Amino acid sequence: MSELTWLFIAFLAVWAGLGIYLFSLSARQKRLERRLSDIEPRS
Amino acid sequence: MRAPESPIVPRERALTRLGILAWSSIAVSLFLIFFVAREADATMGGELQRIFYFHVPAAWAAYLAFGVVFLGSVAYLRTGARRWDLLAHSAAEVGVLFTSLVLITGPIWAKPVWGTYWQWDARLTSALVMWLTYVGYLLLRGLSTDPSRTGRLAAVVGLIGFVNVPIVHFSVQWWRTLHPSGPTVANLEQSSGLGPPELIAFFASLIAFTLLFAWLMAARVRLGRLSDRVDQLELAL
Numbered sequence: 001m002s003e004l005t006w007l008f009i010a011f012l013a014v015w016a017g018l019g020i021y022l023f024s025l026s027a028r029q030k031r032l033e034r035r036l037s038d039i040e041p042r043s
Numbered sequence: 044m045r046a047p048e049s050p051i052v053p054r055e056r057a058l059t060r061l062g063i064l065a066w067s068s069i070a071v072s073l074f075l076i077f078f079v080a081r082e083a084d085a086t087m088g089g090e091l092q093r094i095f096y097f098h099v100p101a102a103w104a105a106y107l108a109f110g111v112v113f114l115g116s117v118a119y120l121r122t123g124a125r126r127w128d129l130l131a132h133s134a135a136e137v138g139v140l141f142t143s144l145v146l147i148t149g150p151i152w153a154k155p156v157w158g159t160y161w162q163w164d165a166r167l168t169s170a171l172v173m174w175l176t177y178v179g180y181l182l183l184r185g186l187s188t189d190p191s192r193t194g195r196l197a198a199v200v201g202l203i204g205f206v207n208v209p210i211v212h213f214s215v216q217w218w219r220t221l222h223p224s225g226p227t228v229a230n231l232e233q234s235s236g237l238g239p240p241e242l243i244a245f246f247a248s249l250i251a252f253t254l255l256f257a258w259l260m261a262a263r264v265r266l267g268r269l270s271d272r273v274d275q276l277e278l279a280l
Contacts, residue, residue: 003091003155010094010151014101014144018255021140025262032269039276 058261065254072096072251075244083241087156087223094152096244100252101144102170107256108138109177109208116201119194125271128194131201133263135180137256142174157221165214166222173211176204 076096083092115131118124149167150160161167180200187193210217215224237245 001155003089006091006151006155007093010091010148011097013147013151014097017140017144017147021259025259025266029266029269032266032273035273036269036276039273039280042280 058258058265061254061258061261065251065258068247068251068254072244072248075240075247080241080244081238088152091152091155094148096248097252098145098148098152099245100248101141101148103249104252104256105138105141105145105173106208106212107253108134108141108260109173109205111260112138112177112180112201113205113208116198119198120202123191125190125194128190128198129264129267129271131198132181132184133260133267135177135197135201136263137259139174139177139181140259141252141256142170142177145170146174162221164220164222165218166211166220169207169211169214173204173207176200176207180204 076093080093080096082090083095088094111134112131115127115134119127119131149170153162154160180197183200184193184197187196214220215222
């Protein structure tokens with residue numbers, strides 16, 4: 001593989017890693033907000 | 044009347060501004076890395092050496108994160124205040140993310156340059172141990188249902204685990220390793236082998252990753268606060 005291919009794979013890995021983490025933060029945030037909107041009217 | 048917010052809880056607007064600042068600086072650093080920094084010597088991987096502009100700042104962000112875990116753990120053990128435990132927990136998660144990026148980008152650079160993805164040398168091994176320590180820290184938090192006990196145990200791991208951070212950093216000076224040694228601040232250009240355009244790109248990337256770290260930390264702390272609020276309300280039902 002050429003240097004540029006390796007470079008592309010490395011940058012893809014960095015952005016994929018950050019993207020997955022951001023997606024996970026967002027999913028957890030939405031799940032908690034939904035749960036909160038369920039609980040708050042009852043408390 | 045609303046209770047005053049803790050100083051470590053970010054306000055929404057500040058979080059948005061920090062995010063814009065972080066991603067803008069990432070965009071600037073990408074421009075500098077690809078259009079200003081020159082191609083490195085073939086022995087350092089030529090074009091592939093541009094990985095360095097992300098690999099090293101990611102390692103820096105991981106050190107920062109584990110430093111915050113250490114300080115948060117000390118503060119939690121002293122005060123027992125939940126906010127310090129949350130700060131340490133959030134920093135450990137963000138630190139594991141950045142260390143994972145370091146452990147992925149390093150071998151991608153190493154394969155074409157060294158001819159192998161991995162060498163059990165001091166830097167690589169100690170970095171892997173650091174990653175495993177904080178993955179263990181995060182797993183530990185999921186084991187117990189008693190938050191206070193889990194917090195104390197995790198804080199002890201956060202304290203002990205930090206011992207390895209300076210070992211990772213100085214391993215290239217203390218032992219003979221295959222890993223390139225880092226530049227010294229006293230004579231930056233000569234020790235790093237980088238010219239002014241490369242140093243500008245490097246420091247821009249370092250600042251961008253520091254801002255990204257701060258933004259991710261703020262977002263993770265906010266998530267933790269929300270989780271605590273849900274837990275409190277569920278207990279009250």
